[in-house]
Amino acid sequence: MDRITVEPMVVADIPAAHEIERLSFSTPWPAQAFHDELTTNGLAHYVVARRKDRVVGFAGAWLMVDEAHITTFSVHPDHRRRGVGRRLLLALIDRAQALGAVRMTLEVRPSNRAARALYREYGFNDQGRRPGYYTDDGEDALVMTTPALDDPGFQDLLGSVRHRLEASA
Template sequence: MRALVLAPLTVADLGEVAVIENVSFTAPWPTSAYTTELTTNRLARYVGARINGTLVGFGGIWLMVDEAHVTTMAVLPANRRTGVATALLLELLQEARRGGARVATLDVRVSNSDAQRLYRAFGFAEVGRRIRYYDDNGEDALVMTTAELESPTQLAIEAALRTRVEEGFARA
């Protein structure tokens, strides 16, 4: 069974991050943006996922006092729909709790149904819309938020997802 290894992203990972970023987004962030995130943004927490030594996905949050904002999440196309993003988001929400966040929020393109399914599975619900938020195509963003991270409902959702991920991947 494949082992999935999660670890904080470092500057040494950014070559592999760029590969995933460029195949995942129509408006990829430049490597310089990730360098800033990892070296100077004290609110930022990024986690990478490796299988057999290869970075297959990563995601990040900003810890803004009592709110954790999911900034990005991407998985190599060949490794999608196997639970990698679920494992990453489980880890990021745990990091959010450790950092004192009460809820998690995010923005997602209205057309991005894959990502929305992932987020809805985590209990994120739509609470608003940012009109023409994305510069590249003028698309709207959905604003989504979780319930209270410490609520029994949220903890139960994540416990069920954790069981599913652990069945899919060997523990590293």
């Protein structure tokens, strides 16, 4: 398998990230939103995954006080099920912890089995529901949250994910 690297997103990555966003979501962010996130939002932290210099996925979070909230996360449809999502999520958690986040949270569609399975693998638990959260079809959002990032059990879990990813790189 070609090596996947995960790095901070830069402005030059926006067209590729926007294309992945467009292929992944029914109400994609406009490219300008990525630009604003990277250039004016001091709370925002975005990473991209590259395979052979091509952007194949991205993820982002806002660090609000001590909580990192995942804002968007997607992998190009041609590159799914090959561990890109796992690597992006691990990089985002590492970054959040380095920035002082105590825990991470996100919203996900109950119907999004792929993302929910991945989040559960990383220790995210169902925390609540926001009724009618998604404006395109009125689907509820599930709120999922990690345990405390410095919890020894959570660190063990991350360690085993990291070990598996390194073994498969």
